[in-house]
Amino acid sequence: MRADAQRNRARILDAAEQVFAAEGAGASTEEVARLAGVAIGTVFRHFPAKDDLLTAIMKRLLARLIEQAGALSGADGLFTFFTELVSQAAQQRTVITLTGVDLGAAMGALDEAVGRLLGEAQAAHAVRAELGLSEVMALLTSLCAGALRGGWGSALQHRTLAVVFAGMKGTRG
Amino acid sequence: MRADAQRNRARILDAAEQVFAAEGAGASTEEVARLAGVAIGTVFRHFPAKDDLLTAIMKRLLARLIEQAGALSGADGLFTFFTELVSQAAQQRTVITLTGVDLGAAMGALDEAVGRLLGEAQAAHAVRAELGLSEVMALLTSLCAGALRGGWGSALQHRTLAVVFAGMKGTRG
């Protein structure tokens, strides 16, 4: 791939992430092109359909999340991960507005990474042993979705997470 | 207002609720008209812009929620409300995909209704006294959003809510 093509591809991806994060998946491709400083045709050269662009940034975002999860460990790793994600969502730094996009295998990798954090937290008796991965993921995605829409302030983020964390730690169900 | 106009208005509202619940706010007005058994012009006669239609069904939905909350009381009222809403969301029976729609005062009434349930639950020592309305609403909207996207099965609904309820009851924060 030619050097300029590579540079443009990266610019488009960055612009798309920003635009879609700010305006949702409904934002126009032309605006992405404008922000990237590129003509529309160039965007479509790299990503033949809009969905391809959406999928590409979702995959990059997901990969970044998995990396973030990978950097954590220990009793508090899971809680830290929750906190980071909710904070990002509240600042609209992330999207995850999966519009029917097929993320397939990538999503499984996230499950795996979170599963590891859950296992470590349980081994340290920081969360209840009966807690399953499916409900942890459900809580995580719910909170992100909520923070994304609501634009929660940091105080609200903290108080809301405290309730959920208490439920994950607590001895009663 | 003429009798047929009234009838058509109701049909349009019902159709819109169904269509938008199934396909999101992006669904076409024409499909709403088709399902309502009415010409497209009739829809625009009653609701000059698509947003007016969206707003109308959101308000009706919200009013229904407030009514549901009003019918509950006692120590478990709040928990029952959560459970009902999440279940509805999981079945896509509700939308709340507020697309920048201004619901203004109506939203305040929901806060009030949930606030009452929270107060009663706290009076019965069924939830921690320090819990505020803002985080309860944050949890409620998050869980609904999550259930809506994820299409949670009843088992997952139950397990996820159990964690949150434990956090609301538990003595530690």
Place this chain on the structure above:
DNA sequence: GACGATAATGAGCCGGGACTCAGGTTGTAA
């Protein structure tokens, strides 16, 4: 520097969906 391959450009095509309006239809009050 010349040259072919690769990439970028952007005016324009096209489909879809919000919205309109001239003309036909129906409810209703006198």
Place this chain on the structure above:
DNA sequence: TTACAACCTGAGTCCCGGCTCATTATCGTC
């Protein structure tokens, strides 16, 4: 029953946004 206002109809307008492609520019190589 009549008369009119309110209402309904649906083909058509307009615009927006995804996507194309002939033309032009740029890169990498000899």
